[in-house]
Amino acid sequence: MENGKKSMAVLVGCNYPNTNNELHGCINDVLAMRDVLINRFGLDPSHIQLLTDAPAPGSSSSSSLVMPTGANIKKALDQMVDQAQPGDLLYFHYSGHGTRIPSLKPGHLFRQDEAIVPCDFNLITDMDFRQLVNRLPKGASFTILSDSCHSGGLIDKEKEQIGPNSLITADPKMQTSHKPKAISFESILQHLTSLTGINTTDIGTQLLECFGANASLKFRLPRLEFDNFLELLKPDDGILLSGCQANETSADMNPVESGGKAYGAFSNAVQLVLKEQSDQLISNRQVVMLARKVLEAQGFEQHPCLYCSDENADAAFLWQPESQS
Numbered sequence: 001m002e003n004g005k006k007s008m009a010v011l012v013g014c015n016y017p018n019t020n021n022e023l024h025g026c027i028n029d030v031l032a033m034r035d036v037l038i039n040r041f042g043l044d045p046s047h048i049q050l051l052t053d054a055p056a057p058g059s060s061s062s063s064s065l066v067m068p069t070g071a072n073i074k075k076a077l078d079q080m081v082d083q084a085q086p087g088d089l090l091y092f093h094y095s096g097h098g099t100r101i102p103s104l105k106p107g108h109l110f111r112q113d114e115a116i117v118p119c120d121f122n123l124i125t126d127m128d129f130r131q132l133v134n135r136l137p138k139g140a141s142f143t144i145l146s147d148s149c150h151s152g153g154l155i156d157k158e159k160e161q162i163g164p165n166s167l168i169t170a171d172p173k174m175q176t177s178h179k180p181k182a183i184s185f186e187s188i189l190q191h192l193t194s195l196t197g198i199n200t201t202d203i204g205t206q207l208l209e210c211f212g213a214n215a216s217l218k219f220r221l222p223r224l225e226f227d228n229f230l231e232l233l234k235p236d237d238g239i240l241l242s243g244c245q246a247n248e249t250s251a252d253m254n255p256v257e258s259g260g261k262a263y264g265a266f267s268n269a270v271q272l273v274l275k276e277q278s279d280q281l282i283s284n285r286q287v288v289m290l291a292r293k294v295l296e297a298q299g300f301e302q303h304p305c306l307y308c309s310d311e312n313a314d315a316a317f318l319w320q321p322e323s324q325s
């Protein structure tokens with residue numbers, strides 16, 4: 001961490017235990033990233049907020065859990081942004097399900113927008129992340145690493161630096177089973193309808209009925225304010241490293257071999273890259289490109305992407321110790 005600057009992080013792992021949507025590696029992902037932040041990047045542990053929907057592996061206590069509901073995640077992110085000062089670095093790591101919802105943007109009738117799926121299904125959308133980035137004080141940066149399906153474009157209107165690529169073929173010899181980190185729009189709608197009893201396919205109506213003022217900004221803004229919000233387009237310090245393209249899925253790995261550790265493929269690839277490059281600075285662009293190579297070598301059909309300003313594409317990923325000379 002550079003002198004005179006502080007770093008803060010919010011880490012969210014959603015395994016959705018005992019549900020049809022259960023994943024296995026998401027909590028492991030954010031616990032491993034917490035270690036990386038502390039040991040490599042020098043973050044103060046007290047500046048890291050951890051939200052998981054089950055105790056850490058090996059721990060039987062759930063009394064200290066902060067559940068990753070939509071309201072709790074947004075509260076943690078809001079607090080982090082509120083505390084930020086010029087020059088500070090903010091980091092959000094999310095490992096869990098993602099989804100796509102019908103776009104409300106004028107002229108985009110058949111387009112879909114991206115969202116993450118907290119444990120209570122109170123979706124956090126690309127517009128919510130745009131609003132957080134817009135609130136940053138000048139000179140502060142906000143890096144989001146989303147290991148979830150359809151995560152490309154998760155900061156609304158952020159410039160694409162590394163985008164779509166040709167698909168690769170998975171290696172059939174991989175000794176692991178994996179599950180895509182996606183919940184379909186139809187499944188989310190069905191779940192919300194069972195809670196509200198309202199017979200409508202309008203996701204905004206369902207979310208507002210369930211969560212009220214805690215629902216996504218996308219569904220709470222009056223139409224005029226919504227249109228004005230969409231006019232905001234400027235270079236900023238939002239940085240998104242997505243686990244895959246907007247139309248792809250990200251893998252949650254549950255090793256077949258006895259004793260194997262479950263993990264998210266993208267989170268694991270990034271951590272391998274940082275370990276291999278531990279003695280030198282590495283840019284956001286390099287992290288994504290090297291993670292793509294790791295995933296391709298492992299046989300995964302997903303392509304991490306990078307969304308940020310031109311300047312931030314080649315800026316160092318988080319703040320890193322100077323190379324030892």
